[in-house]
Amino acid sequence: MRTSSFSLRGRRTAGLIAGLAVVPVLALSACGSSSDSSGTTGGSAAASTAASTGATPAAAATTNANGVPSWCGDKAITLGIQDGGGLNAWSAASLAEVKKEAALCPNIKKQIVVNAGFDPQKGTSGIQSMIAQGANAIVIIPDSGVCAELPALRQAKQRGVSVATYAADACGKAGTDYVSYTDWNTVADGKAMTEWLAKQMGGKGNLMFLGGPAGNLVDQGSVQGMQEALKAFPDIKVLDNVSTKSWPVTNWDPATAQKVTASLLAKYPKVDGILDIYGADVSGELKAFKDAGRTIPAIATSQVNSLACTWEKAKGTPGEFDLATVSNRNWTGRLAVRSAVAAANGQDPGTGDLIALPLLEDSTNPDNPPKCYADKSPDYDPSNDMTEDQMDALVKSGT
Numbered sequence: 001m002r003t004s005s006f007s008l009r010g011r012r013t014a015g016l017i018a019g020l021a022v023v024p025v026l027a028l029s030a031c032g033s034s035s036d037s038s039g040t041t042g043g044s045a046a047a048s049t050a051a052s053t054g055a056t057p058a059a060a061a062t063t064n065a066n067g068v069p070s071w072c073g074d075k076a077i078t079l080g081i082q083d084g085g086g087l088n089a090w091s092a093a094s095l096a097e098v099k100k101e102a103a104l105c106p107n108i109k110k111q112i113v114v115n116a117g118f119d120p121q122k123g124t125s126g127i128q129s130m131i132a133q134g135a136n137a138i139v140i141i142p143d144s145g146v147c148a149e150l151p152a153l154r155q156a157k158q159r160g161v162s163v164a165t166y167a168a169d170a171c172g173k174a175g176t177d178y179v180s181y182t183d184w185n186t187v188a189d190g191k192a193m194t195e196w197l198a199k200q201m202g203g204k205g206n207l208m209f210l211g212g213p214a215g216n217l218v219d220q221g222s223v224q225g226m227q228e229a230l231k232a233f234p235d236i237k238v239l240d241n242v243s244t245k246s247w248p249v250t251n252w253d254p255a256t257a258q259k260v261t262a263s264l265l266a267k268y269p270k271v272d273g274i275l276d277i278y279g280a281d282v283s284g285e286l287k288a289f290k291d292a293g294r295t296i297p298a299i300a301t302s303q304v305n306s307l308a309c310t311w312e313k314a315k316g317t318p319g320e321f322d323l324a325t326v327s328n329r330n331w332t333g334r335l336a337v338r339s340a341v342a343a344a345n346g347q348d349p350g351t352g353d354l355i356a357l358p359l360l361e362d363s364t365n366p367d368n369p370p371k372c373y374a375d376k377s378p379d380y381d382p383s384n385d386m387t388e389d390q391m392d393a394l395v396k397s398g399t
Contacts, residue, residue, distance in 0.1 A: 071338040072105035073345025079111050079137050080130030084123050084144035084168065086115030088252060089280060089379035093330040094167065097384060098139055101334035105341060118213065120148035127152035131159055137340040138163045139333060146215050147171035153178045162343035164336040169217045180339040180352035182332045186218050188356040189326060190225025193300035196324045197273040200298035204235035205272030208264060210257060211247040212278060220244045222277050239268050250281050258284030265292045272297050279304035279325060286310065298322040303360045306378035308370035311363060323370050325361040327383035
């Protein structure tokens, strides 16, 4: 897959750049924006689908004499922003990244924010409402239901609205049904995380996989990657009959994750590794292990500051555990903004990227251990603080 030439620029710490040489990892989709439908003024199978279409370059990320990015163009834009979930901190961070990018373009005169709440009907009506309110560019995390929003996305395209999807596969074809799709490579992520876990497990033992809502495409890809990796480790057993169609469902909710984990621990006396794409869930899982008096095994997940702080506190104690994380990739929403607005201005937006990300943190690598940011919020992800040069380096290395 080729890298979009208008670039995925966000911000990131040196720890991520140090990890660029590490085995690539993939992506997940969590939930969407945390706000219900509102208007605000001013500038404030299937993860493989896009890969199979072949991504194409997009407009260059240059600025004019006034510092306005080239993708902003000259046309007045009403930007629609929709998230299929919109229930948690991940969603709030993703919305913040989209708004941050939109603020760079003075031609974005209005924003319309919609939260679908994992309700397919609400997801469809949200898209139709944004169109009715005059949105000529839309960025969306299409995960209100598996493929549920695709018909409405096609309607938007037929109405001349430029739609850029990110963080979840809409099941259509980028460049045909919508402008672009940008995400992590979930299959690659599942495979790389599993390979890391297998190494910590010594190539044998019981692996616990926990996923989000039933049937979601993110976990389908993650499970596929996990299964591919485990072909080389026949002595590792995945607990509870996990498949690409079924897994222990947490709904990306830490309280539910705690209950599900407690149930699994009651069934299985030995757990040697945990794979859960959503890092915020792990707090609930750790509590379940603690309540059951069980040893915490190696964990592979997405980065969340509270988890790194928990790891740091446990380091050197009997409760110490190994931890590897990848970025939460909230910053992919910034690329979606660029793509949608560029297309609305008649520029070539490209068709997006699926990006294989390196490990952000690895407790077994002394050069890249988990880091607790005591002055930041529990949900803080340092990958959202990349410089533009660091983001360029990341995207070029990961596609």
